[in-house]
Amino acid sequence: MKIYEKEGFAYSALYSEMREKIVRGAFKRGDKLPPKRVVAEEKGVSVITVEHAYGLLCEEGYAEGRERKGYYVTYSEEDWFSTGGEKIIIGGHTGGGKDLSAFSLPLATYKKTARVVLNKYGGALLTRSAKRGTKELLCAVKRYLNRKYGINVSENQIIVGAGSEYLYGVLALTLKDRGVFAVESPSYHKIEKTYSAHGVACDPLSLGEDGVKSEELKRTTAKVLHVTPYGSFPTGITASPGKKREYLAWVQSDGRTLIEDDFESEFALGVKNAETIFSLDKSGKTVYLNSFTKTLSPAIRAAYMVLPQALLKEYEDKAGFFACTVPKFEQYLIAELLDSGDFEKHVNRVRNKLRREKITRV
Amino acid sequence: MKIYEKEGFAYSALYSEMREKIVRGAFKRGDKLPPKRVVAEEKGVSVITVEHAYGLLCEEGYAEGRERKGYYVTYSEEDWFSTGGEKIIIGGHTGGGKDLSAFSLPLATYKKTARVVLNKYGGALLTRSAKRGTKELLCAVKRYLNRKYGINVSENQIIVGAGSEYLYGVLALTLKDRGVFAVESPSYHKIEKTYSAHGVACDPLSLGEDGVKSEELKRTTAKVLHVTPYGSFPTGITASPGKKREYLAWVQSDGRTLIEDDFESEFALGVKNAETIFSLDKSGKTVYLNSFTKTLSPAIRAAYMVLPQALLKEYEDKAGFFACTVPKFEQYLIAELLDSGDFEKHVNRVRNKLRREKITRV
Missing domain, CATH: 1.10.10.10 (Winged helix-like DNA-binding domain superfamily/Winged helix DNA-binding domain)
Structure with a gap:
């Protein structure tokens, strides 16, 4: 072996x-x-x-x-329920007001990397980015997803944009013809606000101990379900393996899409992160979404999503014409941080801090 | 005197x-x-x-x-028509493909300014931006608009976002309840595409020699009119003073809003730029929109719009909750370029180049 x-x-x-x-x-x-x-x-x-x-x-x-x-x-498929995990609330989805500077990339690392970028990329710093993102960043994200979450995708499935909210908007434009979107209740308020602003009706599904209640999943007629399976804000609920499989079962029906908004699982306190629904979903009906705004700094507006192959055409038709909203500088900066290992070093530093101080971030 | x-x-x-x-x-x-x-x-x-x-x-x-x-x-209000001006086509709205590097900020200036920003701002580089933009950038834009176009507004009327297309989307979200948007025909294709993607129906108005034809303005039932009065792409048409006043007359009726998309008037070859409809409009029903993506570099995703006071509440209600989509780094960078005079120096350099070479940028 x-x-x-x-x-x-x-x-x-x-x-x-x-x-x-x-x-x-x-x-x-x-x-x-x-x-x-x-x-x-x-x-x-x-x-x-x-x-x-x-x-x-x-x-x-x-x-x-x-x-x-x-x-x-302790796992049993029959009752769709596991022993559940920790319920540490780390709520990166807090908006302004809270001092999260202890969780931002150290300024020295930011500056060092910024200087590397300025020296390394020359004229490319001023040329137009490909629409989905620069090759450098897409490939760095692809490698990161592979080593961190076991997500194995092609870089053409990855799209970077100016923050999670921006990508919620892109998803609304891409999927709004499907009708109602189901969202967790309670959940980060900007999810529903963004969808509503884009003219999408939202069906709020109440949460149980480990995610959306089973009867709510059965009740909803929505075709799109947006979940935050790790450390959902503001409840701190993390979906159990059973609940994740319930989401997976839900999405199998025709015309359904699951949006897995993994806004801060990097700060999970386990040895390794929670497995993603995206990687569990062999049917390719899940969108994976994550943000560097939470893990690096709120000043850096960059998030990414991974689309299943089957959604690429729909995305291309509905929203594929938009120019990339993340400047080249930040794209190269994040690629450098991912490839140098500084990103994971920073995430581990924050995780250790959370573990030591038993911090509840809300 | x-x-x-x-x-x-x-x-x-x-x-x-x-x-x-x-x-x-x-x-x-x-x-x-x-x-x-x-x-x-x-x-x-x-x-x-x-x-x-x-x-x-x-x-x-x-x-x-x-x-x-x-x-x-040569001006006469009666026939809404002036002798018109130059028809140099400088089409910054070209999308990828063309080599516009001669019009980008010199790399040396970019790098120099980037280093100034890294040294000057410290921890602020990693903190969250105010939603409409950082005070530094909003005030620098305000001063620039004043000295360049005689536009005198408060910084709270200015909103920065990740490129013109992004702001078209914000305007769509803000104004779509008004119904149909009128756009120039032909015009930069992403204007109509963005509005359509946001579920807004567009009414294309054909262009005459100096802008939207008068009979088209009379015909349309649209409440929102999006014009590119300077060097409209792809025709190169620049609105005459008479045509601008016709737009102004159009917008006076109840519930109407004019969007003045001034995507590249910085490169006007005159002594001073064409006067903006925004500054001519004493009724406060015009939105002014401009982009640094065109004047600095397509790699820098930053545009801004100036809302009339009367639209601020509508904007705040419909789209005011979105986080700023431009990273702090670019916001400080642009503020530095504007305040140091390097921005205007660069624009003048490009204008001289255009003048010397009689370049037609399409």
Whole structure:
């Protein structure tokens, strides 16, 4: 099983394998998972690696560790419900007013990278960007999505724009012919406001313990569902694996699209981030949306979305003619931060801070 | 008449006075204007100053110089038609493909200013911008509009956004309840495309020699009229003073709004720019829109609009909640370029180039 070690993500690959087994029912709720030493030997990895993988299964709500007894499966497809995870409220979707400077990129890193960009790109700093974003940024985001979330897409599925709100608008223009959009209630107020401003009627679906209530999902006639599965603002609710699968089941019906607004999962306190619905959705009906405005600084207006292949034509027809709204400078800056590792270093620094101080960001 | 000299804009003040006299009918078409020496003596300014003012009246289509005879009025309100001006096509609204690098800000100036910004602003580079734009940029634009176009507004009437197209969208969201928008035909295709994408029906009005045909203005039931009075793309048509007054008359009726899309008048080849409809409109029903994307570089996504006071509440209600889409860095950069004089130096350099080479930019 050398592939695990070679990729440097042994625990991650093992986690995925175990998760799949649990979801497919190879292990059922209440089952004990194989002892760490046994798995380590079988897979040819270290016990530490297995420990990491098991820890991640626990954080994601698939299993739980019992003192001196081992790890037990807690996930069950039948009741669409998991043990749920942490409910830390980190609400990046706060708007102005709060001092979030402790979570911004350090000024020194920003300046250093800005100078690298000014020296490196020359005349390209003043030429027009491709509409969806510069090749440099799209490829850097693609690599980042792959290593961080296991999302494997082509760079032509990625579109960058001047902040999440701007991309909500682009999605409204692209999908408004479908009719009503369902949104979480409560949720970040600008989601519904932006859709409404674009003439889209919104159906607010009430939230239960781990996301939109099942009966609400059944009730709505909306064709588009916008969810914030990680640390939803203002409730702090994070969708359980079961709830994510419920969203996935919802989106399977004809003409439905799910918008996964992952506005701040970078600051998840687990070993690794929550798995994305986008990567779980093999049917290609989910849009993944994330923002650098939250993770880098509110002064840097840049967000991105990943469209499933099936939506590319619709996007191109309805909103593909818009020029890119992010200046070249910021595009190169973010690409540099992603490729140099400074972005992940910064995110880890903030996560450690949150962990140490048990900060509740609202 | 010391005020002329004191203000350092003697010719400009004299021009305005003479223009008002012509428009109000104190001088009629065919009338000879007072000889330069006479005016110079009467006003206590130099002959050169009068020459500049008369030259400007000619460029703006109010008068013409006849060899050894003096200056004669060519403007007549009755036929809504002037002698028209130059028809140089400089079409900044070209989209990608063309090499416009000769018209971009010099890279050295960009880099120098970028370094000034990085050194000067510190932590403010990473904090959230006010929604309409940073105070620094709004005030710099306000001062620029005043000295360049004689537009005198409060900075709270100015809104910056990520390019003209983005602001077209904001205007669509703000004004779409009015119904149909009238646009020039032909015109830059993204104007109609953006409005249509936002669900606004467009009524294309055909162009005559100096702008939208009078019968088309009478015919349309649109409440919003979007014009590009300077160097309209792709025709290169520049509205005559008479046509501008026709637009002004059109907008007087209840519930009407004029959008003056002044996408590139900075590159006008006259001594001074064409007067804006915004500044002529004492009724406050015109929106003025301009873009730095055209004058600085297509890589810098920044445009601005000036709303009349009467529209501020409607804007605030419909689209005022959107976060500013221009990063802090570009906002400070443009403010620096405007305040240092580098912006106007660059514009003059391009104008000289256009004049020398008689370039037709399409």
